[in-house]
Amino acid sequence: MFTxxxxxxxxxxxxxxxxxxxxxxxxxxxxxxxxxxxxxxxxAHGVSVYTVVDAYDRLVALGYFVSxxxxxxxxxxxxxxxxxxxxxxxxxxFDSMWYLRRVFENRNLRLKPGCGWLPSDWLFGEGVxxxxxxxxxxxxxxxxxxxxxxxxxxxxxVRDVLAEQEIAVVSDQIVLTHGSSQAMDLVARRxxxxxxxxxxxxxxxxxxxxxxxxxxxxxxxxPRTPQGWDLVALEERIVTYRPKVFxxxxxxxxxxxxxxxxxxxxxxxQLAERYGVRVVENDIYADLDPExxxxxxxxxxxxxxxxxxxxxxTISPNLRVGFVxxxxxxxxxxxxxxxxSGLTSSEFAERLAYGALIDGRWRKHLRALRQRxxxxxxxxxxxxxxxxxELFAQPGAGMFLWARHPSIDNATTLAYQxxxxxxxxxxxxxFGLDLxxxxxLRFNVAFADDEAxxxxxxxxxxxxxxx
Amino acid sequence: MFTxxxxxxxxxxxxxxxxxxxxxxxxxxxxxxxxxxxxxxxxAHGVSVYTVVDAYDRLVALGYFVSxxxxxxxxxxxxxxxxxxxxxxxxxxFDSMWYLRRVFENRNLRLKPGCGWLPSDWLFGEGVxxxxxxxxxxxxxxxxxxxxxxxxxxxxxVRDVLAEQEIAVVSDQIVLTHGSSQAMDLVARRxxxxxxxxxxxxxxxxxxxxxxxxxxxxxxxxPRTPQGWDLVALEERIVTYRPKVFxxxxxxxxxxxxxxxxxxxxxxxQLAERYGVRVVENDIYADLDPExxxxxxxxxxxxxxxxxxxxxxTISPNLRVGFVxxxxxxxxxxxxxxxxSGLTSSEFAERLAYGALIDGRWRKHLRALRQRxxxxxxxxxxxxxxxxxELFAQPGAGMFLWARHPSIDNATTLAYQxxxxxxxxxxxxxFGLDLxxxxxLRFNVAFADDEAxxxxxxxxxxxxxxx
Numbered sequence: 001m002f003t004x005x006x007x008x009x010x011x012x013x014x015x016x017x018x019x020x021x022x023x024x025x026x027x028x029x030x031x032x033x034x035x036x037x038x039x040x041x042x043x044a045h046g047v048s049v050y051t052v053v054d055a056y057d058r059l060v061a062l063g064y065f066v067s068x069x070x071x072x073x074x075x076x077x078x079x080x081x082x083x084x085x086x087x088x089x090x091x092x093x094f095d096s097m098w099y100l101r102r103v104f105e106n107r108n109l110r111l112k113p114g115c116g117w118l119p120s121d122w123l124f125g126e127g128v129x130x131x132x133x134x135x136x137x138x139x140x141x142x143x144x145x146x147x148x149x150x151x152x153x154x155x156x157x158v159r160d161v162l163a164e165q166e167i168a169v170v171s172d173q174i175v176l177t178h179g180s181s182q183a184m185d186l187v188a189r190r191x192x193x194x195x196x197x198x199x200x201x202x203x204x205x206x207x208x209x210x211x212x213x214x215x216x217x218x219x220x221x222x223p224r225t226p227q228g229w230d231l232v233a234l235e236e237r238i239v240t241y242r243p244k245v246f247x248x249x250x251x252x253x254x255x256x257x258x259x260x261x262x263x264x265x266x267x268x269x270q271l272a273e274r275y276g277v278r279v280v281e282n283d284i285y286a287d288l289d290p291e292x293x294x295x296x297x298x299x300x301x302x303x304x305x306x307x308x309x310x311x312x313x314t315i316s317p318n319l320r321v322g323f324v325x326x327x328x329x330x331x332x333x334x335x336x337x338x339x340x341s342g343l344t345s346s347e348f349a350e351r352l353a354y355g356a357l358i359d360g361r362w363r364k365h366l367r368a369l370r371q372r373x374x375x376x377x378x379x380x381x382x383x384x385x386x387x388x389x390e391l392f393a394q395p396g397a398g399m400f401l402w403a404r405h406p407s408i409d410n411a412t413t414l415a416y417q418x419x420x421x422x423x424x425x426x427x428x429x430x431f432g433l434d435l436x437x438x439x440x441l442r443f444n445v446a447f448a449d450d451e452a453x454x455x456x457x458x459x460x461x462x463x464x465x466x467x
Numbered sequence: 468m469f470t471x472x473x474x475x476x477x478x479x480x481x482x483x484x485x486x487x488x489x490x491x492x493x494x495x496x497x498x499x500x501x502x503x504x505x506x507x508x509x510x511a512h513g514v515s516v517y518t519v520v521d522a523y524d525r526l527v528a529l530g531y532f533v534s535x536x537x538x539x540x541x542x543x544x545x546x547x548x549x550x551x552x553x554x555x556x557x558x559x560x561f562d563s564m565w566y567l568r569r570v571f572e573n574r575n576l577r578l579k580p581g582c583g584w585l586p587s588d589w590l591f592g593e594g595v596x597x598x599x600x601x602x603x604x605x606x607x608x609x610x611x612x613x614x615x616x617x618x619x620x621x622x623x624x625v626r627d628v629l630a631e632q633e634i635a636v637v638s639d640q641i642v643l644t645h646g647s648s649q650a651m652d653l654v655a656r657r658x659x660x661x662x663x664x665x666x667x668x669x670x671x672x673x674x675x676x677x678x679x680x681x682x683x684x685x686x687x688x689x690p691r692t693p694q695g696w697d698l699v700a701l702e703e704r705i706v707t708y709r710p711k712v713f714x715x716x717x718x719x720x721x722x723x724x725x726x727x728x729x730x731x732x733x734x735x736x737q738l739a740e741r742y743g744v745r746v747v748e749n750d751i752y753a754d755l756d757p758e759x760x761x762x763x764x765x766x767x768x769x770x771x772x773x774x775x776x777x778x779x780x781t782i783s784p785n786l787r788v789g790f791v792x793x794x795x796x797x798x799x800x801x802x803x804x805x806x807x808s809g810l811t812s813s814e815f816a817e818r819l820a821y822g823a824l825i826d827g828r829w830r831k832h833l834r835a836l837r838q839r840x841x842x843x844x845x846x847x848x849x850x851x852x853x854x855x856x857e858l859f860a861q862p863g864a865g866m867f868l869w870a871r872h873p874s875i876d877n878a879t880t881l882a883y884q885x886x887x888x889x890x891x892x893x894x895x896x897x898f899g900l901d902l903x904x905x906x907x908l909r910f911n912v913a914f915a916d917d918e919a920x921x922x923x924x925x926x927x928x929x930x931x932x933x934x
Contacts, residue, residue, distance in 0.1 A: 140595075
């Protein structure tokens with residue numbers, strides 16, 4: 001095949017990538033050919049498995065390899081490569097997408113402090129069961145596709161919940177979606193076209209970043225601080241780049257856990273008005289927040305702010321029920337785009353969610369869930385600090401803590417080591433705009449409160465992690 | 468406001484459109500202003516309500532008006548107009564989309580021979596109920612997001628069903644989706660970029676046409692015949708336009724009901740191979756077909772054909788469960804795009820569908836459904852012919868008959884008249900590439916078998932319908 005030179009100034013990862021590219025270009029490796037397995041290659045060339053994983057990831061990202069579950073890596077046939085792959089235009093970012101999919105496929109890993117969901121027994125199982133039984137005895141209309149905007153009683157309930165949060169809407173201003181991810185994707189497709197400049201939280205939500213990149217957006221980061229945003233940087237970027245839209249998560253943000261103050265929210269709405277920026281407020285952790293707190297939408301009343309919520313963090317992500325609330329001018333288009341791209345959302349799922357939300361124990365469940373998260377936040381924060389980690393913020397609520405350790409330069413390397421020990425971590429590069437290595441890690445406190453994690457981190461921070 | 472001239476060579480519809488455009492451009496009607504109601508305008512100007520509906524539709528399509536349910540038409544604010552609206556690039560086609568939404572919103576119309584679904588009591592209600600009860604007593608994992616490709620037992624079941632239809636796949640080559648509409652949208656987003664030439668059945672499935680137009684595709688029609696396609700025209704269009712993809716529905720096609728013969732299928736696969744065209748086979752009516760019949764995928768074994776199916780026509784559209792089966796090179800990208808644009812599909816809905824499919828009475832339900840459709844096909848075909856309609860094809864199976872009457876030039880006008888009498892028709896322009904008026908109508912035999920429809924059509928074909 002080819003020879004690696006450990007003494008070269010070119011990193012081993014790039015040597016492997018370049019080696020395969022040359023073999024493919026010159027026709028030595030033909031489309032459909034199977035690449036050596038990661039272990040075979042690592043063994044034959046005397047390099048670390050992690051180096052090969054990294055290189056193969058990049059070859060997938062560049063469109064040279066395709067990864068097939070359970071069978072390995074193959075040379076991608078030329079005509080199946082996305083036409084614009086390495087050159088131009090909207091691109092898949094297979095590298096991180098591949099990682100993301102492995103995250104979702106590796107749901108059987110023993111320990112998942114890097115994941116973005118809650119343990120099954122923290123969710124509203126009894127409510128869902130009661131709702132299922134009620135649904136089984138209801139005379140549900142199986143015909144038709146339900147209403148384009150979604151099951152009306154649930155939209156009315158969302159309207160009432162938003163009213164409690166001082167966001168005044170009518171139920172016609174609400175579209176139910178297939179989870180908040182579809183909501184985000186629909187809003188992005190409505191507002192963003194290829195070449196548009198879009199402002200996003202940095203670090204931010206990986207799936208949103210993929211979705212925006214896929215649309216061909218030019219992403220500009222609004223740096224997060226423990227108090228919300230770096231407002232000086234935010235204004236400077238708005239003035240310099242004149243973004244069309246700002247996608248942001250003020251409350252209990254993923255991955256940082258940070259919460260924006262009222263003064264910060266006020267300032268962001270002011271800036272958005274002054275510079276004509278639309279704001280998409282992802283508030284999917286609102287129900288995990290023990291405090292009644294203002295939102296961008298409660299200040300702006302949906303004039304310029306588009307508000308997205310979900311029931312995945314409190315009832316179950318398996319239902320896939322989320323929503324968008326917005327000004328009719330935007331909302332009617334989002335509703336149409338929803339119909340174009342998948343017709344109605346599932347009325348069954350929406351009835352299930354509705355049944356759980358009107359269950360007599362719903363409020364009690366929410367209070368218990370918030371308390372459980374608050375306790376886990378405290379324990380995990382203490383443990384991380386004891387291990388020498390620096391915490392970005394200490395929200396005391398919600399699911400996440402964002403932390404780094406002085407001995408860890410590249411959290412991705414650490415994540416590969418952890419995966420070998422059946423532990424799923426959330427390395428910072430996934431949350432970055434440039435997908436570059438980062439020392440930061442996202443900890444999901446509901447899963448991180450585990451002795452096996454602390455043992456692994458003790459070992460890793462004293463010996464390895466530099467890469 | 469402005470004056471209409473019935474004697475002018477410019478049609479009244481265009482006079483109304485131009486009149487409002489001028490009022491908006493000159494600032495007389497300001498953004499946010501409410502337009503006169505359709506009836507007010509019709510009354511004040513002495514024109515037909517249908518003329519005004521048509522004009523307002525076009526003003527919505529052009530981005531001048533926005534329609535708000537229950538409140539009327541308003542002048543669209545300038546900055547909320549899709550930037551590229553009337554000029555260039557991917558466009559919403561609000562005109563027909565608005566009509567489509569009204570179709571879905573008007574589910575309470577008394578009689579719906581134009582709709583695309585089956586009556587509730589024709590579907591598998593008892594199976595869904597038993598599946599719901601079973602699910603309520605199962606220990607379902609509420610946490611996590613399920614598997615990226617969908618609930619494995621259901622994918623294995625789909626694999627077995629496809630094997631019966633002589634399409635050999637492994638379950639890893641199947642992605643479950645949020646109905647066949649999401650499947651179509653994902654495949655279209657994977658294969659089609661703005662400016663690409665795409666071949667589609669003509670007439671064809673409205674939602675697919677909208678989705679492709681939204682992506683900026685250049686649509687070329689492959690004319691349908693009662694035997695499948697006009698193969699001479701098909702080859703000529705492939706040679707002339709070199710389309711990248713052919714989206715087609717060989718079996719029990721919507722709207723024509725036509726079924727392609729084996730020889731036709733064979734020829735299409737040959738042409739696709741010779742000219743390097745990918746084929747997306749929408750086979751959502753397969754389960755309604757009483758005969759075991761070959762498909763494009765069974766000839767090509769998913770080398771070039773991407774196969775899409777659904778359970779909406781047999782279990783319930785409310786579940787929103789469909790699937791894509793394809794070669795891994797395409798399928799893995801579709802799976803990633805599914806994750807980007809909405810994460811996993813609902814495991815609850817997939818478990819519900821799975822439970823219904825393994826129900827002891829499933830096969831019996833399918834047989835009864837097919838027989839009921841065959842009988843309705845026969846009765847509705849007889850009635851239409853008795854009323855002087857010409858039938859495009861007589862499939863004797865499936866949901867649709869495509870028909871026209873010598874006294875009807877424009878089925879859209881007829882559809883507006885029908886809506887006044889609480890009847891939802893399926894006018895041909897919705898299924899066309901150019902959205903131009905058409906004399907054809909799509910009849911859903913499950914709803915068309917009704918005396919009220921025949922009375923309406925008798926009146927309409929003897930007196931009106933010319934427009």
